[in-house]
Amino acid sequence: MENYICPNCGNQDPRYIGMKNGLPYCRKCLSFQGKHVESSYVPKTGLKLSLNYPLSEKQEEVSSKVLSLLKEGKNVLIHAVTGAGKTELVYRAMEFYLEKRKHVGFATPRKDVVIDLAPRIKEVFREAEVISVYGEHTSRLNGDIIVLTTHQLYRYGGYFDLLILDEIDAFPFKGNDMLNHFFFKSVKGNFVLLSATPSKEDIEEIKKHHGEVVSLFERYHHSPLPVPVFVKKNDYTAIYFVLRKLKEYIKENKPVFIFVPTIDEGEKLFSILSLFVHQGAFVSSKEEDRRLDIERFKQGELDYLVTTSILERGVTVRNLQVMVFAADHEIYSQATLVQIAGRVGRKINATKGDVIFIGKNKTAAITGSIDEIARYNKKAGLL
Numbered sequence: 001m002e003n004y005i006c007p008n009c010g011n012q013d014p015r016y017i018g019m020k021n022g023l024p025y026c027r028k029c030l031s032f033q034g035k036h037v038e039s040s041y042v043p044k045t046g047l048k049l050s051l052n053y054p055l056s057e058k059q060e061e062v063s064s065k066v067l068s069l070l071k072e073g074k075n076v077l078i079h080a081v082t083g084a085g086k087t088e089l090v091y092r093a094m095e096f097y098l099e100k101r102k103h104v105g106f107a108t109p110r111k112d113v114v115i116d117l118a119p120r121i122k123e124v125f126r127e128a129e130v131i132s133v134y135g136e137h138t139s140r141l142n143g144d145i146i147v148l149t150t151h152q153l154y155r156y157g158g159y160f161d162l163l164i165l166d167e168i169d170a171f172p173f174k175g176n177d178m179l180n181h182f183f184f185k186s187v188k189g190n191f192v193l194l195s196a197t198p199s200k201e202d203i204e205e206i207k208k209h210h211g212e213v214v215s216l217f218e219r220y221h222h223s224p225l226p227v228p229v230f231v232k233k234n235d236y237t238a239i240y241f242v243l244r245k246l247k248e249y250i251k252e253n254k255p256v257f258i259f260v261p262t263i264d265e266g267e268k269l270f271s272i273l274s275l276f277v278h279q280g281a282f283v284s285s286k287e288e289d290r291r292l293d294i295e296r297f298k299q300g301e302l303d304y305l306v307t308t309s310i311l312e313r314g315v316t317v318r319n320l321q322v323m324v325f326a327a328d329h330e331i332y333s334q335a336t337l338v339q340i341a342g343r344v345g346r347k348i349n350a351t352k353g354d355v356i357f358i359g360k361n362k363t364a365a366i367t368g369s370i371d372e373i374a375r376y377n378k379k380a381g382l383l
Contacts, residue, residue: 010181032154041142042101047128049095056220063092065214070190075211077193081376082342083219086194090164102161105146109173113314118147153182161189168195197335218380223351225373226344230357230366238358249321256304257322261329270306280304312339319350328359337369
């Protein structure tokens, strides 16, 4: 049907428009049907931020700038390097809106991040009712602070006075017109976007929406970002190299992530490594026990994880070392490699570590990611 715009997802493509009982309907968002939030909920009074650690001087500057811009009615894109403490940069803004008993939301594309993030927010807003909303966890939609996946934003049309969106460059949000529509549709007031690797399009987009970019190029511990190195190896010598380095790291009691481009590659590599090094696991989006394996790794029960890009974000482990197997695979964009490298050196008492890109060819993405990280260190005055 021509000229029909879906009121739910904004789709205008006639290929996804059908007719039922003489009325048009959209097939594109059929799975996005369900209960919507009651907008009458009012957050309780006296919700104060209780942060039991100090922000760095740079974090304080950015936090104050973000709040100032929001008070002016502007939207914000925070461009902060991996490990800079992006979440902490919006706590003051959240407190400001909560004091006015406004609706505050924190969205992210991935369910695993929602599950990890909600308790962190609860720790610093102790009196607040922090609600998690994601697939198969939607019985409660109202709370003082709502932490949710971007897939659940369709339930919150015109609801949020402040909506924070983390990982704007992450799958499945990036490039998804429908999820972008849900995001903008759910914002009643202002929004803050968080990213370590915003694209030129992201920066142009925030300016179109009456916004500004605020940058933070150093981590809270003031140490430089670990700069990756490229090691040229073919298929067989790459496996031997990974095995040798893995044994070295384990001997030094250093935990290891080994990233692989595909599930198939991961299964093959782990089947070989596990013959020689036993305390490891393979995790991917298809592994139902991945959260258990990740927790065992965090607790030191496992020495290494072979992983797809599912662990490129959101996991912080002291003294972590990273290798990227087949780093020249087309799945690895420059932004993805920057994110992966950002797993290393995040803890204040373990700010250094190895990031090794292994491949047959040094691709533009590999070169670009190494240059980008070095450039951030230079901008922060850490070189």
